[in-house]
Amino acid sequence: MVFANLFFLCLFFPLNLAFYYSSRSLTYRNAVLVAFSLFFYAWGEPVWITLLLFSAAIDYFHGLYAEKYRGTPKAKRAVISSLVLNLGLLGIFKYSGFLVSTINSLLGLSLPVPGFSLPIGISFYTFQTISYVIDVYRGEVKAQRSFGKFLLFVSCYHQLVAGPIVRYSQVAAEIEDRKVTIHDFSDGLTRFCLGLSKKVIVANYAGSLVGRFMDGDLSTLSVAGAWYGIILFALQIYFDFSGYSDMAIGLGRMFGFHYAENFNYPYISTSATEFWRRWHMSLGGFFRDYLYIPLGGSRHGAARTYINTFIVWFATGLWHGASWNFVLWGLFYGFLIMIEKAFLLRALDRLPAVFSHLYFLVVMLTGWVFFYFTDMSRVWAYLGVMFGLSGNPLGDVSTRLLFFNNIFWFLLAIAFCLPLVRWFKRYFSRLESRKQDILLYVQPVMNVILLIVCIAQLAGQSYNPFLYFRF
Amino acid sequence: MAHFSHKRRARRAQEEPEDYPVLASALNIGLCVGLLGLFGVLSLVMPKPTVSEFEKRELAKMPEFSAKSLFAGEYTRDVDLFYSDTFPFREGLVSFASTLDEMKGIRMDDLRIHSGGASSSQSEEGLPDILPPGEGDESTSSAPSVADDGAEGEWKGDMFIYKGQALSAFGVGGNMSMADSYAATINAYHAALGDSVKIYNIVIPTHVEFALPERYQSITQPQKPNIDYIYGKLDPAVTGVNIYDTLSQHRDEYLYFNTDHHWTALGAYYAYVEFCKAADLTPVPLSDFTVKTKPDFLGSLYSQSQDSQLRNNPDHVDYYLPSTPYQAYLYQRNQPFTPYATSLFAEYASGVNSYSVFLGGDLPLIRIDTGVKNGRKILMVKESFGNCFAPFLVNHYEQVYVVDQRYFQLGLVNFIQENGINELLFINNIFAANTGIRIQEIRNLMYQQYVPYVPPVEEPSSSQEAPPEDEEAMPSSQEGGANGENPSQEEPLPEEEEDSVYYDDEEEE
Numbered sequence: 001m002v003f004a005n006l007f008f009l010c011l012f013f014p015l016n017l018a019f020y021y022s023s024r025s026l027t028y029r030n031a032v033l034v035a036f037s038l039f040f041y042a043w044g045e046p047v048w049i050t051l052l053l054f055s056a057a058i059d060y061f062h063g064l065y066a067e068k069y070r071g072t073p074k075a076k077r078a079v080i081s082s083l084v085l086n087l088g089l090l091g092i093f094k095y096s097g098f099l100v101s102t103i104n105s106l107l108g109l110s111l112p113v114p115g116f117s118l119p120i121g122i123s124f125y126t127f128q129t130i131s132y133v134i135d136v137y138r139g140e141v142k143a144q145r146s147f148g149k150f151l152l153f154v155s156c157y158h159q160l161v162a163g164p165i166v167r168y169s170q171v172a173a174e175i176e177d178r179k180v181t182i183h184d185f186s187d188g189l190t191r192f193c194l195g196l197s198k199k200v201i202v203a204n205y206a207g208s209l210v211g212r213f214m215d216g217d218l219s220t221l222s223v224a225g226a227w228y229g230i231i232l233f234a235l236q237i238y239f240d241f242s243g244y245s246d247m248a249i250g251l252g253r254m255f256g257f258h259y260a261e262n263f264n265y266p267y268i269s270t271s272a273t274e275f276w277r278r279w280h281m282s283l284g285g286f287f288r289d290y291l292y293i294p295l296g297g298s299r300h301g302a303a304r305t306y307i308n309t310f311i312v313w314f315a316t317g318l319w320h321g322a323s324w325n326f327v328l329w330g331l332f333y334g335f336l337i338m339i340e341k342a343f344l345l346r347a348l349d350r351l352p353a354v355f356s357h358l359y360f361l362v363v364m365l366t367g368w369v370f371f372y373f374t375d376m377s378r379v380w381a382y383l384g385v386m387f388g389l390s391g392n393p394l395g396d397v398s399t400r401l402l403f404f405n406n407i408f409w410f411l412l413a414i415a416f417c418l419p420l421v422r423w424f425k426r427y428f429s430r431l432e433s434r435k436q437d438i439l440l441y442v443q444p445v446m447n448v449i450l451l452i453v454c455i456a457q458l459a460g461q462s463y464n465p466f467l468y469f470r471f
Numbered sequence: 472m473a474h475f476s477h478k479r480r481a482r483r484a485q486e487e488p489e490d491y492p493v494l495a496s497a498l499n500i501g502l503c504v505g506l507l508g509l510f511g512v513l514s515l516v517m518p519k520p521t522v523s524e525f526e527k528r529e530l531a532k533m534p535e536f537s538a539k540s541l542f543a544g545e546y547t548r549d550v551d552l553f554y555s556d557t558f559p560f561r562e563g564l565v566s567f568a569s570t571l572d573e574m575k576g577i578r579m580d581d582l583r584i585h586s587g588g589a590s591s592s593q594s595e596e597g598l599p600d601i602l603p604p605g606e607g608d609e610s611t612s613s614a615p616s617v618a619d620d621g622a623e624g625e626w627k628g629d630m631f632i633y634k635g636q637a638l639s640a641f642g643v644g645g646n647m648s649m650a651d652s653y654a655a656t657i658n659a660y661h662a663a664l665g666d667s668v669k670i671y672n673i674v675i676p677t678h679v680e681f682a683l684p685e686r687y688q689s690i691t692q693p694q695k696p697n698i699d700y701i702y703g704k705l706d707p708a709v710t711g712v713n714i715y716d717t718l719s720q721h722r723d724e725y726l727y728f729n730t731d732h733h734w735t736a737l738g739a740y741y742a743y744v745e746f747c748k749a750a751d752l753t754p755v756p757l758s759d760f761t762v763k764t765k766p767d768f769l770g771s772l773y774s775q776s777q778d779s780q781l782r783n784n785p786d787h788v789d790y791y792l793p794s795t796p797y798q799a800y801l802y803q804r805n806q807p808f809t810p811y812a813t814s815l816f817a818e819y820a821s822g823v824n825s826y827s828v829f830l831g832g833d834l835p836l837i838r839i840d841t842g843v844k845n846g847r848k849i850l851m852v853k854e855s856f857g858n859c860f861a862p863f864l865v866n867h868y869e870q871v872y873v874v875d876q877r878y879f880q881l882g883l884v885n886f887i888q889e890n891g892i893n894e895l896l897f898i899n900n901i902f903a904a905n906t907g908i909r910i911q912e913i914r915n916l917m918y919q920q921y922v923p924y925v926p927p928v929e930e931p932s933s934s935q936e937a938p939p940e941d942e943e944a945m946p947s948s949q950e951g952g953a954n955g956e957n958p959s960q961e962e963p964l965p966e967e968e969e970d971s972v973y974y975d976d977e978e979e980e
Contacts, residue, residue: 001547005551005555006510006514006554006555006558007550007551007554007555009507009510010507010508010510010511010514011511011514011554013507014507014508015511017504043547044544045544046541046544046546046547047544182493182497182500183493183496185496185500186495186497186499186500187496189499189500189503190499397686397687397689397690398690401583401584401631401690402584403576404577405575405577405583406575407575407576407577408574408576408577409575409576410576437492437495440496441495441498443495443499444495444498444499444502444503447499447502447503448502448503448506451503451506451507452506452567453568453571455510455564456564456565456567456568456571457568457571458555459555459558459564459565460565460568460569
């Protein structure tokens, strides 16, 4: 199941709330959450829910074992065994097809390519359980003794399918005991409505326009069309992903969990380095704490630092998808971050900020071209059009029309890449409390309007006039 | 605007917790959860529609549960589709969404591009861990999209709305392989039938060709080169009838609907005049026909776009009754040997179905017997553009056979020979003539074998097997069910009866 879906919004979610809040017993509430989460997952993956349960069971026992033998080689073996099992599952289900076809093309073999379908959310929940076992091993958290509570951590539907990657340490206390005030709930709801609107109003619509530019005939694409297309994709992916994170964080607050922020207005960055401190922060943090630093980080000389950086960015790219273009996308950022560290940031600092922003926007959009096309030849063709190397026309009528047909929506989407909400909060906190109260009563009205608009858009997605007339 | 009470809460919680606005939060929760819950309750208690009159299709049904479909992930997907298809107030919500859609920007020179709602599948693939694969909420569309027909996705379903006219852009990207294939298919009929059957071919240009000013020509590709190319590839024994020039000359007249993708009967009349020249006939002057009109027609392109400009500029359907006496018979799908008396004009047709006034919609075969005695019998192979053309032929032939290339079930070459038909006309709009599946259908007609339809036998042990007939043959019945275009399955009636009884599922005005 996904959040931006009428079945979820109008049946699953209200029912989940009704059951959850019908008793004060924490055991009951945890059981409700686990039951709904498993149903949520099984709705999309009726088969691979077994894998989720299997993965949870493995790490539950590894955690206990690592704690019992903490400080001994046995604990280390528990971590290694957990890593092998988790990464093994990920490798089989996510990367086996990619690996075999790469080997085939390198060695000219024709081994049968395994065709596993990717179980939803496997990249997220395996990382969550890996971090748990490592944290237990390091003594940063206590192992969870109740399998039910551990399953709640692994399966909780808020962040199960699309992040953020929640570490056990962040929610350990709240699994045992959590309080939800009416204001918490209300704030979470507002956050959820905003996230849903980001997904439905901006991301989905941008997605419906992107294909017109990026999936078409690149030889007739204009330069303006290429830029407009990749900007639309940048909007789509940001509003999609951060919208999901907002919804997850909002849902968490409604049930008493406080998940860490995952995005911090990434598109206002002035460099690739800054971008990755603002984009998908839970993933960056994971690779920093569980890969980069254990590898030695930057403490073993320049050569090791470069190697470590390379490994981290290779892994980051690969995590996003089992295809070489994602690896290239990761390495592209790794490379940029290295040269920024070496000299570029210092150079950019001497120029007015507008140049840094421009530099960042161009490299970020270039990066999304790598991200979009799994077919490398189209990557180069598209970049060729963008940078005017293909001799394509500068502009065309239909790009101009599409731009103006959507200009208000487009400008609004761009505006919401800026920290508008943060500025508003700052302004709000300086108001006198009578004015604050008035605005607080505006909030429910705004949310209801957003919900109705989202429901209408979602209903419209199944709108599907029978196109018999296309013969 | 997100949870903007944070700072204030922190401050007030320390200073004056009693002042905390509980009511505002309670109101927020009550309204939002209440709204979602209300929709949820209504979705359970309200009666579930099965047909959308507006979209002209059957809505998704609640799937039958089986362990197999559950584990294949089909069951839950179909429940999702059913749920959103039958959501309370769905049509109202859809039209609200389309109103919002028009507010997203401004129209330059009254021109707006309507995105056909077709979202790219690649963007889903590009987000492997952000969106669960296959769970993408845009993927619910099951429209017979033209991208699947081997035309390499060149048909983007782009629609331009210009001065109250909805125009579908044409584009083959210089790829003439479909045009080659179309011409070769027509030529194959000549090879099969020899010189004893005279073959004509008409490719109809569409509205967009004549509606745009110079500065917007680049949003579509010119159709004339494509038509000329097809005609150039025809066997010299096949007559390509040039109707382009006459339509171009009369371009200021009402040749095409503004809210529908079809041409009007007037457009068809000008084509008919050109056809007569090619077939050595004398066209009947327009003034000899009785003109009747169906007002307030909002057609397929309006349904698709729900554009307010179109809504405010509805079409009307003129139809021309020939003065020659004739008797028409229709043959339904799966009953290719059972004639039912019919009329060439389904007078009951109204509203969104007004174009069905011509021939009563798309039927596999219509046979028309006339009082003409000249030994000439013609069979025309058409898609829906041919419907308004066909009635003009009754003035000139002893018998006219109208075959819909999509639904006809008999072998056409045999059929022509057995019935002593000596002229054959292919008439297709330019989109159809460049669409692989349409061409394939025309080719398949030649020697296809009729397999009588046997309803699938219910066997408790074997689960959902495909019906004995090819699946893609079924759209006709589905379409008919939704439109009321096709007659319902009834007993054959005496041939003298009026046709309208066939359409008793249609509401009479």
